Amino acid sequence: MAVKPKLIKERIPTPEVPVEERVKSFVEVNLGYDFASALKEAERCIQCPPEYAPCIKGCPVHINIPGFLKALRENPDNPDEAVKNALRVIWNDNTLPAVTGRVCPQEEQCEAPCVMGKVGDPINIGKLERFVADYARKHGIEEELLREFMANGDGTKGRVAVVGSGPAGLTCAGELAKMGYEVTVFEALHRPGGVLIYGIPEFRLPKEILDKEIAKLRELGVEIKLDHIVGKTVTLEELLGEYDAVFIGTGAGTPKLLNIPGILLDRIYTANEFLTRINLMKAYLFPEYDEPIAVGEKTIVIGAGNTAMDAARSALRLGTEVTIAYRRGREDMTARIEEIHHAEEEGVKFEFFLNPVEFIGDEEGRVKAVKFEKMRPLEERDRKGKRKIVGTGEYVTLEADTVIIAIGLEPNRIISEEATGLKTNPDGTLVVDENLMTSIPGVFAGGDAIRGEATVILAMGDGKRAAKAIDAYIRRKKANA
């Protein structure tokens, strides 16, 4: 009788920087696998056939997960070879694995339906993806693979302009470059990466790693024009004159503000301002760096998504006490479990069922407290499946000398205001068809620009889908010409 391999039910853990050390700096919290432990974790995968592997279906960009884990396992004595083969599989679907391996909500996507999750812990797919990307980068494995992936094209298939260098834009650009298109990315800020650079702190996604992922796209031939605001520096019409197609991946770049008294008080930041000062401009190193940030001793963060967690944990690292105040309950928080867990470990406090109604300031115009109405959950659920809440008429005031508002974003309307004919929905998102084409032929869009607010990986999924649609569109156009 054949001996069945024993299922290892528990995950091989990844080490983390101890709490007391990490709250003092912006160093990355999770340290990731080494080859030996990655191998052990990969070996837990039971290798569902790709046609019905639930993890692949759960991934918005459909990475061949069993395939890359198999490749990793096939060369236990030759880590370089194992990683190269695994990375080749990943790159077929995703050119930014060091990013997605860090910021994807894997527990809701690839890892959620994992068969191993029924008998124990699901495979730690995110950390394995990250391991492959990190190992490859550190050991010079990427160069060789890049040459392989560039063999496809010389940029003569057509020219595409990509607006925005966030997850959607970078993915679209990478996919098109792999197909052999000449791609130019237009970025409004002075560094590429979009929300990955201004929104996500170093302790979750080190800038150095992001920069290297982007450098790889440049190796694939993608040109990135920084300091260019499409709609201002160049118009959409001008781009359409010069390129065969345009992809808009401008994200959701405008912060929602609370329309309550005191919103203009000093030290009330939007999460975007707070995080941009810290992440993009390194204000935590002020005055060595010029961009300042000012926080007091008690900070209240309003909201409970990943952005709220990022803002809370960043504020903590600036030396202030932090409380997250959310108008709903714990189970409705939209942040990744890992981020909530890290925030709690680091000492962030949580207050639930509190809805802000007023910011109270001192004589100098600086915030000193937030007045909340206590909320009560109902049995009824809204269309997102969250329990509805109602005010109780009871109020509580919490002291705070710094407030960060992280209640969401809406699309920036710079392009839609400038480009007449580009149809938008009332919420500012761009109208697209099933091929992600906007109301202007040849102009495609994806990511938060069409979704309002979603995750990095969904934006990347759009970037990839749009790249395929753009390819088909340009082929058709050239065939008819």
Add this chain to the structure above:
Amino acid sequence: MGYVITKKENLSAIDFFMEVEAPHIARSWKVGQFVVLIPDEKGERVPMSVYYAKDGRIGMFIRRHGKTTLKLWYEFEVGDELLSVTGPLGKPIEVKHYGNVVFVSDAVCAQAESYATLKAMKEAGNYTIAIQTFENEANVYPERYLAKPVADEHYLTTEDGSVGIKGHYLDVLRELIEKDKVDIVFGGGKLGSLKKLAELTRPYGIPTIVTVRQIMVDGTGMCGSCRVLYGGEIKFACRDGPMMDAHKIDWDDAIKRNARFAEQEKIARERYMAELRARGVV
């Protein structure tokens, strides 16, 4: 990259002129719009008014005020490159025939805008009047940098009377309004003066469009740092302005918000000046 400094010249005891290669901006810049520049890796993003945009270059007036602008003056010479120049940002103002157009200015950014705006307004067939106010003689610019060539009437005032008319643009404007010579006022500069300007023109119903200078980070409407109360609504100075109806702005709030980082600015400036002294630069 490649934002090469092509000209640099002292304007006065506190302000200087800098011209930078930025063809992407020069081709699309319109009156009323601004740029954001970053000197170097460790620099901050600073919004700047534009004096002119031509031949692939933009000219700016800059005040030696905070660390960044001091650094630009002391460490950046013709031939050096800036890390980043982004733009044009904000909404252009409407250039058309208004009749008698006055531009008032009492600080560096607005002195740049005075020339740029009145030039466009004159070309659009307006009668142009510039009132340029400086604190004192030492702060006055060389004549070729004033708005004189594009103004049908030009008034130079100093607050201490050391040169030109003694007084502020508000004083001169009041007289012009009484002579019924003003169809529209554009302007910029110190926020406190703009508040008084709004109060001066409001009873006469004279349209008054001014630069709402606020602390910005990205300049595209992403961060919300420059939010102002405008006709009871929240607007962003970078995206909805920077030139806005002075009568709709809540100036008291705008003035407070613009001083948010005063402490940090002071720390940075003093630390930098000490560094310059240690290096023997000043």
